[in-house]
Amino acid sequence: MDDKTLTAQVSELREKLREWKKIQIEKEKRKMAEENDKKPSIWSGYTDEDKAAMENLAAGYIDFISRCKTERESVLEAVKCAEAVGYKNLDDVIKNKIKLKAGDKVYSVCMKKTVALFQIGTEPLENGLKILGAHIDTCRLDLKQNPLYEDGGLAYMDTHYYGGIKKYQWVTLPLAMHGVVVKKDGRVVEIVIGEDDSDPVFCVTDLLIHLSQEQLKKTADKVIEGEKLDILVGNYPLKENDKESVKKGVLKLLKDKYDLDEEDFMSAELALVPAGKARELGFDKSMVLGYGQDDRVCSYTSLVAMLEAANQTFGKTACCLLVDKEEIGSYGATGMQSQFLENTLAEVLNACGQYSELALRRALRNSFMLSSDVSSAYDALYASAYEKKNVAYLGKGMVFNKFTGSRGKSGSSDANAEYVGKLRGILDKHNVHYQFSELGKVDLGGGGTIAYMMAKYGMEVIDSGVAVLSMHAPFEATSKIDIYETKKGYSAFLSEI
Numbered sequence: 226m227d228d229k230t231l232t233a234q235v236s237e238l239r240e241k242l243r244e245w246k247k248i249q250i251e252k253e254k255r256k257m258a259e260e261n262d263k264k265p266s267i268w269s270g271y272t273d274e275d276k277a278a279m280e281n282l283a284a285g286y287i288d289f290i291s292r293c294k295t296e297r298e299s300v301l302e303a304v305k306c307a308e309a310v311g312y313k314n315l316d317d318v319i320k321n322k323i324k325l326k327a328g329d330k331v332y333s334v335c336m337k338k339t340v341a342l343f344q345i346g347t348e349p350l351e352n353g354l355k356i357l358g359a360h361i362d363t364c365r366l367d368l369k370q371n372p373l374y375e376d377g378g379l380a381y382m383d384t385h386y387y388g389g390i391k392k393y394q395w396v397t398l399p400l401a402m403h404g405v406v407v408k409k410d411g412r413v414v415e416i417v418i419g420e421d422d423s424d425p426v427f428c429v430t431d432l433l434i435h436l437s438q439e440q441l442k443k444t445a446d447k448v449i450e451g452e453k454l455d456i457l458v459g460n461y462p463l464k465e466n467d468k469e470s471v472k473k474g475v476l477k478l479l480k481d482k483y484d485l486d487e488e489d490f491m492s493a494e495l496a497l498v499p500a501g502k503a504r505e506l507g508f509d510k511s512m513v514l515g516y517g518q519d520d521r522v523c524s525y526t527s528l529v530a531m532l533e534a535a536n537q538t539f540g541k542t543a544c545c546l547l548v549d550k551e552e553i554g555s556y557g558a559t560g561m562q563s564q565f566l567e568n569t570l571a572e573v574l575n576a577c578g579q580y581s582e583l584a585l586r587r588a589l590r591n592s593f594m595l596s597s598d599v600s601s602a603y604d605a606l607y608a609s610a611y612e613k614k615n616v617a618y619l620g621k622g623m624v625f626n627k628f629t630g631s632r633g634k635s636g637s638s639d640a641n642a643e644y645v646g647k648l649r650g651i652l653d654k655h656n657v658h659y660q661f662s663e664l665g666k667v668d669l670g671g672g673g674t675i676a677y678m679m680a681k682y683g684m685e686v687i688d689s690g691v692a693v694l695s696m697h698a699p700f701e702a703t704s705k706i707d708i709y710e711t712k713k714g715y716s717a718f719l720s721e722i
Contacts, residue, residue, distance in 0.1 A: 267622055267658045267706055279709040282529065283505075283513060286708060289525050290515050291502040295403045296338040296549045296559070297494075299361040299521065303340050303528055303547060307332050310535040312342060315569065318576050325576040330535060333569045338362075338549040338559040341569050342531055346539035350574050351584040353591025353684070355722040356544045357531060357715055358561075358675055359524035359598065360551035363517035364388035364697050366395065366429075366454055366497040368404075372490055373458075375472040380459035382427075384497060385451070388552030392449040394698050399426040400456060404495035406485055414483050419500040426500045427456040456497055499699045506702055512619070513708070518701040520551065522708060523597035523690040530715035541593075542573075543719050551598075551675055561675040589682035593644070593722045595689045595715065596676035600624040600662050602692035602702075615663045617692035619703070622658030622710040626688040629664065631671025638677035640687035648687065648718070655717035658710045662692070689714065 271279070293299040304312075307330070315333040318325065325331065327347045334340045338361075343354075365387050372382040386392065401419025408414065419426040431449070432440050440448060462470035463477055479485040503515025524547050531545035550560030557563065570588060574580040603616045617624040627645060630637025652659050664672055680686045691711050694702040 267620065267710065271706075275709075279705055282526075282709050282712060283705040285529070286522070286525050287503045287505070287513060287515065290517055290521050293361075293521070294363075294401070294498045294517055295365075295496055296361045297405065298403065299524065299547065300334060300337055300340045303342070304332060304334065306528065306532055307342055310532050312535075315343075315572060315576070319572060323576065324578060325573065328538065331573065331576075333572070335563075335565045335569075336559050339565055340547050341566065342528075342545040343573055344531070344534065344537075344539060344543040345573075345577065346542040348540045348542075349584075350542055350570075350577060350579050351587035351591065352541060353588060353593065354542045354544045354570075355539075355719060356546060356592055356594040356679070356684075357527040357718070358546040358548065358594055358596055358679065359527045359690075360520045360549065360555075360561075360675065361524045361547045362388075362549045362552050363519060363521065364390045364552055366400070366456070368402075368490065368493065368495040368497070370491045370493075373472055373475065373487060375469045378460065378462075378471060379457060380471045380475045381455040382458050384454050384456060386454055387496070389697055391445065391698070392451060392454060393445060395454060396429045396431040396449055398428060398699055399500040400428055400497040401426060401500035402495055402497055404493065406483070406489050406493040406495070408484075408489060408492075414485065414489075416483065416495060427458055427497060429454050429456055511705055513703050513705060514700050516700055518691075518693055518703050519599045519696050520597070520690070522693070522703055523599060523711070526691070526708060526712040527595075527597050527715055530712055530719060533716060534719050537720065539719070541722060548675065555675055555678060561678045586682075589684060592682070592684040593718075594676075594679050594684055594686045595718055596638075596674050596679065596686050597690050597715070598674040598676075598688055599690045599693040599696060600626055600688075601664050601696055602694045604694055610665050610669055612663065612666050615661070616665070617660055617662035619692055619694065620706055621660050621692075622707060623652070623714040624660055624662050624690055624692050624707075624711075626662055626664070626674075629671065629673055629676065629688055631673075632668055635671070636673050636677065638674075638680040638686055638688075641685060644685040644687060651717050651721040652714055654721070655713065657714045657717055659714060 289302065293302050312330040312332045315331045318331055325345050327345050329345045332340060332342045366384040367387050369383045369385055374381055374383065403417050406414040406416065418424050459471050459475040461474050463474035464470050476487055499516040503513055506512035506514040527545050531543065534543065546566060548559065548561045550557050555561040571580060571585050574584055574588065600617045602619045603611050603613065628634050628637040628639040674688050676686045676688050691703050691707045
């Protein structure tokens with residue numbers, strides 16, 4: 226046998242060995258996934274009392290995401306609920322030079338889109354805080370500053386989508402308009418159109434199937450392009466044969482009902498979101514289907530856990546931080562990359578008589594945080610996108626992501642093993658069901674949260690939250706039991722850290 230033949234045979238054997246190893250690895254993965262599937266269901270261990278508490282929380286959550294579809298609406302609701310259990314506006318504390326003490330509860334709002342709640346503990350603030358942080362913005366269509374136009378006898382409004390969406394999912398849906406218009410004299414006109422049964426709705430049109438041969442040849446990201454996401458708003462001409470008469474008719478309606486002129490759109494913040502209420506999902510009503518569950522499912526459970534602890538005594542000061550702009554990188558004055566938390570914490574330190582620059586730095590460094598954000602849930606219809614041993618499942622409890630980012634953990638905040646171990650002990654002590662997850666297969670993409678922005682202070686941070694199906698779609702799905710277990714987890718965190 227010559228050297229070439231021997232080399233070829235060795236190469237062939239090595240290739241067969243590699244293939245055999247791959248097969249064995251896949252078999253082991255499938256075996257582990259099957260064993261995971263055989264674990265007892267959380268439902269089987271629930272008492273009637275547990276189920277009643279779960280349903281009560283789910284009912285409140287469904288109501289919350291049905292009414293609060295923008296950051297402003299979420300902040301208003303959070304403040305209303307906080308004041309009902311004794312929270313005071315930090316601005317009033319500062320203005321009246323009130324000294325804060327252990328047990329006091331204050332909140333601070335930034336531009337009506339971000340809110341922080343603090344419950345003062347018995348320990349000095351420089352010992353650190355325990356922070357529940359979530360975001361209250363979600364994917365949507367925003368009106369442009371010069372939106373209204375007429376074409377072909379139809380009136381449209383031009384939009385600019387917000388956040389990462391599949392644009393084709395937003396066509397032919399009934400859409401509601403939420404937001405504010407601020408007049409030149411400072412008057413604020415609040416607008417919600419499309420939620421009441423008597424309201425009109427809006428929609429983005431699509432090309433009929435009979436003429437879509439060319440459209441259907443496009444890739445999914447091009448089937449509907451961003452500049453085609455304009456909403457249809459009118460067809461009734463103010464006067465026949467008058468130029469732009471349909472547009473003028475729309476403007477007359479806006480003037481008569483809201484005292485709005487076309488120029489007022491320049492100082493407006495108006496969003497188009499799916500119209501209608503969130504609903505129970507499935508024959509067994511075990512799930513929730515609704516708009517904007519990323520990340521209102523975590524913001525709501527964080528807020529509830531914080532408010533339920535209003536009469537507890539804490540060592541470390543507790544904080545619930547609900548922020549804006551996460552879906553577009555957390556920029557701006559109301560995003561997590563702003564100095565809102567630092568500035569607000571400095572004021573709290575000062576009101577407690579503990580302020581110094583060093584105390585502020587120590588307070589941030591010594592803090593513990595749950596960066597409360599959703600994770601992708603396993604979907605059997607798209608199984609190839611997931612690695613079954615390391616994916617979250619609906620109905621299996623609170624989800625932790627030790628790291629996020631993309632591919633080689635790029636852009637990730639990676640939690641310390643010591644912190645993870647500490648949290649596991651707390652959750653087991655309080656009988657909280659939880660799972661650990663990654664967003665999907667390593668090289669398929671990824672995503673980020675606010676965790677890395679908080680980790681820069683040196684505090685301990687990990688991502689935690691609820692598993693979601695159809696994330697970033699107009700309607701997302703969650704499990705009631707996961708929502709309940711996550712709230713339990715947040716409450717355990719506040720009581721033990």
